[in-house]
Amino acid sequence: MTFGRGRRRQQDDQDGPAQPRETGGAGSPRSSLAAATVWVPTRSPAHPGDREPLTADERRSVRLVQTFGTFGSLMLAFGSLGAGAAPVLNPVNTLPVLRLFARIPTVSLALAFIGMIMLIAGWLLLGRFARPSRKRIVGRRELHRTLLLWIAPLVVIPPIFTRDPYVYLGQSEVLTRGMDPYEVGPEALGNGDPLVVGVANIWRDTPAPYGPLFLRIGSWITGITGEHVSGGILLFRLLTLVGLGVIVWVLPRLADRFGVPPSTALWLGVANPLVLFHIVGGAHNDALGIGLMLLGLEVGLRRLPYRVRGDSPPPRAKGEIAFIVAGAAIITVAATIKLHAIVALGFFGVMIARRWYGSVKDLLRAAAGMLVICAVVMTAVTYGVGLDYGWVNGLSTPTKLWNWIAPTAEIGQLGGVLGVTLGLGNHTAGIISVLAILSYLAAGAITVKFLWDSLHWRYRPMIGLGVSVGAFMLLHVAMQPWWLLWAIIPLAASAGTSRFRVLATGMSVVLAVLIPPNGSPFDGRLYTLPQAYFAGGLVVLGALALLWWRAPAVLFARTDPDDLLRPPGPARRGRRRRAERSDATGTGGGTYRPTESAPEASGAATREDVPPSRP
Structure with missing residues (x-):
């Protein structure tokens, strides 16, 4: 059998005559087909379609939005020097000029809040050029450039919005010194230890809630940096950026597979303020867990065929089983960073079951395979890093808060x-x-x-x-704002309705401003927050006024119906709902479709939420 892009191909002579195959949902048999043609597109039938590039004026508007957000990122970086979760032994206090920020916390907080609002506003303005309903959409290269500009100032700052990186250092050092981090907390190092003084009191005597692989990587970091807190924080942030880079690489590929424009998925899932503030600024290990989880799904789906409900199962592709095993193994490795990734194995098993007939028997077979792979890989990683399953006891630690x-x-x-x-x-x-x-x-x-x-x-x-x-x-x-990225990022690659995007956008904006940059509730000086927020709000309004003066179209552009793929209406909303319920790409690979003629939509560019054609 040969594979082609949007064309019919005859079976090779050595394949012999076409064999009767079963079609119909859930394995219901159908009459034998005598046709010897197969339709095998090389991309998902739900592919969102290729979009036109932005016009010169639109590109100028995007560049202005990039600059606006970059200034916001710089303001947040400078404000973090006095309003962030700085280490107790703060090296900034020895630097001329920069040490002034630590002496003016209210001003620093105002600067940080200005940067937060500017980044949020820049993200919302950029989203207007990433809507999937547009014929012209911002390209991935421009989004990558935006991410680099907005992330760069946040790489070398102290942690913001949280003190968790200090917990990472303390618990990793416990393992480095030969103690069990799932039995004792960082206080076992001594409360005067430089790696302990920055840990919040509530977490000093608690066991680690993180997976064994993450703590082993952390022990390598503390083994390199020793008692140098700032160096350890920087290496943990670089580890976070590795996870974020995996997400940036994988997310567009999954979006292509599930019918969402890659630029839309990158805008919502990666340029999101929750990612900028908490993943990059807060150096949380969630980025590594989410990145490996998505990478496992992408690898596992690489050889699975694209399926439309009612298709007959195609023959097994070369290397299909190997990619399934590799994908499940990578997802299990993600669970040794944070256990939440283990949920992905269940839904990956559903994708495998739907690759066949989608029966309960198929699901049980897939579940058994996932269970075996998970048990083997989890045990190998746990004991391979020098720990045991005592790490399960630490999973209840977050409930203390x-x-x-x-x-x-x-x-x-x-x-x-x-x-x-x-x-x-x-x-x-x-x-x-x-x-x-x-x-x-x-x-x-x-x-x-x-x-x-x-x-x-x-x-x-x-x-x-x-x-x-x-x-x-x-x-x-103990729900934290950045925890919801475990939901937002996978949904950004698979949920095509505008209702979800509006909800996710609103939640991201609200959660992004709930926690002050230093990660504390400002007990005893609540007046500091309203003062700083009021001053910051005035400055942001002035910045938006300047942006409107330079480019009014950035803020108040009229929507031209000719720029949309199709006009909105009740019929469109109905198609959206049907697309959510009826998945056309539960797996990935190529569609096997015994047919006399190629359906028009298969392998072709389909619109945002229109369900692909069915046999």
């Missing part, structure tokens, strides 16, 4: 206040414990539902993955 932005924790604390008011006593801890269990059960039920619905072609498995992981994150008592 009741985050005020977590819905579960807020409901529990309101219940505690109500109990005190009614004279029943303070039972906040008990209420939150019960709510935490109920939340885990609810998230598990959501995951099972989407696994089942994905198996029956009601949702794309990638959408099910994003929603399921997002449910676990959102319902956790």
Whole structure:
């Protein structure tokens, strides 16, 4: 059998006559076909289609938005010197000029807030040129340039919005010195140790909640930097950037596969303020976990055929099993960074089951394979880095923190206040414990539902993955803003509806401004926040006015109907909903389609949310 791009090909003579094959959903047999032609596109039938480049005026507008956001990134970088989560032994205090920022925290906070709002505004303005409904869309090269400009100033600053990198250093040093980080906390090093003084008190005596591979990598970092805190933070941030680079490489490829314009996926999933503030600025290890999870999916899908509901299963492709095993192994490695990635194995198994007939038997076969691969790789990595399965005990560590932005924790604390008011006593801890269990059960039920619905072609498995992981994150008592990136990034590559993009954009903007840059609630000096935010807001309004004066079209451009792929309307919304329910690309590779003639939509450029043709 030969593969071609958008053309019919005859079977090679050595293949012999065409054999009867079964078609129809869920394996229902159909009459034998005598045709000897196959239709095998080299890209997904749901491919979003190639778009035209931006005009000269649009490119100028994008460059102005890039510059606007770059100034914001610089302001955030300078503000972080006085308003960030600086180390206790801060090397900036010895540098002329730069040390002034630490002495004027309110001004530094205002500068940081100015930078935050400018980056958020720049991201929103850039999104106007990344909408999938446009005929002309910003290119990937321009988005890569934007990311470099916005990220570069944040690489060499102290941690912002969090003190977690100091926890990474302390727990990694525990392993470096031969102790078990899943039994003791950083305080085992001594509270006067330079790698401990920056750790928040709540985490000094707690075991590590991270996977064994991450802690082993961290021990290599502390082995290189020793007690040099700033050097250790920089290396952890570089490790984060490696994970982010993997996401930048993988996300457009998955978006192509699932019918979302790559530029749209990059804008929402990578240029997102949550990524800039918390992944880059906060140096969180989530980037490495998410990147490896997506890489595993991309590798595993590399040889699987594109499938439309009702297609008959094609013959097994060369190397298909090897790529499946490699993909599942990479996803398991991601789980040894952060365990959340393990959910992807379930939905990857659904994709494999749908590659055949999508029956329960196929699902059980795929699940058994995923389980074996996971067990072997997880055991090999855990014992290979010199640890054991005691790391599972540390998974409950984050529940020690009741985050005020977590819905579960807020409901529990309101219940505690109500109990005190009614004279029943303070039972906040008990209420939150019960709510935490109920939340885990609810998230598990959501995951099972989407696994089942994905198996029956009601949702794309990638959408099910994003929603399921997002449910676990959102319902956790210690939910943090950057945790939702585990949901936003996979959904950015697979959810094609504007409703999701609007919701994800709104959530990203709100969550991006909830936490101050130093990662603390400013206890005892709450007046600092409104003062800094008010001053910063005035400056940002002035900057936007200057941008409007230089290029009014950037802020108030009129939408020309000729620039859209098609005019909006009720029919379009209906097609969107059908596209979400009926996945055309649950797997990847090439479609085997016994037919006399090639369908027009197969392998061709399809529009944003229009379901591809079916046999």
